[in-house]
Amino acid sequence: MQNLYLGVEAIGQAAIDGGISGVYAYPGTPSTEITEFIQASKLATEKGVRSKWSANEKTAYEAALGMSYAGKRSMVCMKHVGLNVAADAFMNSAITGINGGLIVTVADDPSMHSSQNEQDSRFYGKFAMIPVLEPSNQQEAYDMVYSGFELSEKLGVPVMVRITTRLAHSRAGVTRKAEVAANPLKLPQHPSQFVLLPAIARQRYKSLLQKQESFEQAALASDYNFLKKGPDQALGIIACGLAINYLNEHYKNRECPYTVMKLAQYPIPEEMLHEMEQLCEEVLVLEEGYPLVEEAVKAIFSKQIKVSGRLSGILPRDGELNADLVAKVLGLETQEGASVPELVVNRPPALCQGCGHQDMYKALNEAVDKYSKGRVFSDIGCYTLGALPPYESIYSCVDMGASITMAKGAADAGLIPSLAVIGDSTFTHSGITGLLDAVNDKSNIVVVISDNESVSMTGGQESSALGKIESICAGVGVDPEHIRMLVPMKKYHELMVKTFEEEMAYEGVSVIIFRRECIQAAARRLRTERKIKQNPKL
């Protein structure tokens, strides 16, 4: 029987079956469940696959590269914006190349269901000049990751697997393949391969450039890419990854009258494009994300052939594609049910009842009320919901760790008091270095670390910060007298307000740590404890 897997689960299973020795990741929707799947897998445990969370995507990437250096297969997973954090390691790993097969799985979030932008990771793949695999369904996601390690070893570079939210969080039947044994420990053949001193890096870069032809040949030969001739020459369609489904949705037995090129392995095989150029008068590009393929096709095709897609404006430039949008472009009949009655209201996400962030924000609002608005910088996590009513406490959410550094910059500019609100796990992800800057510069800021002892927005993963925050702050150089500890509860409201006032009056770096277990994590813990009590054998 097939296994019913989410796209992310298919990727986790494929990595285990494909012979990884370790997965490295920091949680981020929609990529989180890949690593969670491996952590929960009995098979992975038996095989000794290493799977604990990393502090951030950069440390995760570098560790995965180190595992590859040692000859083993490894995978590193992140959401799209996580690759910005890991970009230094990522770009340079294309130049060092790999030893054991290395897959970097990046989950993009078009339509920004749970993200601050919808950047398209295929551009990163092109930027680093490595092959990119873009699965169109759950089985392909499994197959691509399963055989992706071998592809990486054959081509000598990391391979990117790019998925989007829709595939990540959709389930379908998946057939597994035979398990591959882990690689033996084996150092790189050339001891200088990973030493990117300029003289060596120049050689390595030349070698990467020389390999480009083999990457394109691999894409041309790939079963994931194909050209299917259609009887109607008026139009040709290039469908990338998931977009092929939105096309197939409209044709029984997949019998589209136009020539269709499915593209799921990059770099774009130009030979296939030239073949297509002969077969159609006009070309439509269907791709999820930015118009990467459309731009490339426009540059390659002769000017007589009209190319349309997201760039030309025939499809929306932003947001996810869907079958309805594709139907409209193709001039197919669509239907729509009744409209939504006016009395239906939105249900925006909100902080859970009883969450400690709520008590912290209530105290914060009272303490800063006497100043003009716009002084609280924040970060990425559940507490970002403090931007919405009824709190409306925060004025920024940019990238991981930016609360502390933006508050510092604003304070340096003269906005006193300036405050930062950051979570425990975001603090260890990217907040520590910013705090060090503030200490060294004696910036006048108040940093609130709202510590719920877990990575809650992504489902309650273990936080790298657990039990370490006070000592990290002291170690970075914050005056211990200005590292304050509070429990965010209604009964301590007055104390919390007073502490805010005292620390805002202090000219220097203050850290106020609000510590109370995430209410969801507490509920899960109590359920488990009850189960163990009922059945001690567990």
Place this chain on the structure above:
Amino acid sequence: MKTDIILAGVGGQGILSIASILGEAVLREGLFLKQAETHGMSQRGGAVVSHLRISDAPVAADLIPKGAADIILSVEPMEALRYLPFLSPGGYIVTNTTPFINVPNYPDVEKLMEEVRKQPRFVAIDADQMATEIGNKRASNMVMLGAAAPFIDIEPEKIEAGIESIFKRKGEEVVELNLKAFRAGYQFALKNR
């Protein structure tokens, strides 16, 4: 055959357990399935939806196109109405009448039900009440699944096998409770469609 179902509710209401039971039944039958879920930020009390597509041929898109859903199965009345543009002209709304009120401007429930009753084909059921009478309010999702079962192209016995398989780890008693809830919903829908 094909049955396209929109499963609607609020984060934390457990619509995914309905989806996993149907998924289990579908795979046993050797049918094809795609089921798209909402994870992430919306799970914090926001509106969540799952698109469940069952077919005897491979399913293409993970999402149901507009106007193509055979069933909107909602565990909450306002959420049933949110996805009306997806309902096909011959489709059914199957909704719980117990509201989940977590926003200050939640509309009047009677007005919501009026909108539901304006639709040509619907089943409205107080699943919380029915599940409570059977023995546990938490089985209301199985009442809802039962109420939708007459409109799904899978024999109810096959869905029951899915329920047994999903709940068997929790013991015989839990399986029986959920089967009873499923059957009660099923009978209600047959009489009140």
